[in-house]
Amino acid sequence: PNQADRGVHVNISGAGVLANAPNPENAQAYLEFLASQEVQTEFAAANNEFPVVPDTPLPERVQVMMPENLKTDTLDLTLLGVHNPAAVRIADESGWP
Secondary structure, three states, X not given: OOOOXXXXXXXXXXXXXXXXXXXXXXXXXXXXHHOXXXXXXXXXXXXXXXXXXXXXXXXXXXHOOOHHHOXXXXXXXXXXXXXXXXXXXXXXXXXXX
């Protein structure tokens, strides 16, 4: 989508361990599990997302979305946070569920 215009939006996914996590060792172990090539292969196939682990096999439908094959939107996503309070206020005032 938007290949003739601004380009397609690309999301990122992330994970981390909270500073006050009750079981930081378990949280770290879970992140390491999620970052395994086996799980990243499944993740890419199930969610059509790029894996974080290099050399992880990509499903064909993800390969065609590689940045070198796709024009991506260059919007600075930090700008969205600047306008978030106003967007929330407008949604609240409009009665948006």
